Amino acid sequence: GNSVTQMEGPVTLSEEAFLTINCTYTATGYPSLFWYVQYPGEGLQLLLKATKADDKGSNKGFEATYRKETTSFHLEKGSVQVSDSAVYFCALGKAAGNKLTFGGGTRVLVKP
């Protein structure tokens, strides 16, 4: 079956540090891949997505590249801010599937 594995947190960083959150997946075919962000007390918001191999999704300074050869979709940001403190979820959606598979989430805490 489908599965998504992402690094466990919490990840604690200083402001302006480089952030990487690893995400690898198991799925047949060509799934779509997503990163969601959840700020404290809120619902999940789509951060970025990629629908085919080698696509790069980007938003708010975050980037992730769909790597089919390594079945990965790692999230990166070059210089984090305190406002980036949140929980980040990686997810995949299979072609012709009817639900997304989510990773367990990674909590990120950025300190001033």
Add this chain to the structure above:
Amino acid sequence: NAGVTQTPKFRVLKTGQSMTLLCAQDMNHEYMYWYRQDPGMGLRLIHYSVGEGTTAKGEVPDGYNVSRLKKQNFLLGLESAAPSQTSVYFCASSYLAGALGQLREQFFGPGTRLTVL
């Protein structure tokens, strides 16, 4: 567009009471979902629907029922609430697109915080 809305935002129940959570979306999405999120944990799928009049079980369906009588609404019911159902409940909707019929992103509501005493 309001997107996905959920009512109520907060609720406190006593053990054994019943309630219904309402989810509404105005994006004409076929797919709708109910998740629960417990402290420090990820999302767990309770039930979902792939169209009006259809429902299916997710990972943790016990103790919950759902109905999708209208395309824009997805109701989650607790017939006899238990303390183990204390959680934050999120509704989401989605759609298929592209030549391969890929499931696109899910749009989430703001959540309902439920406490069962």
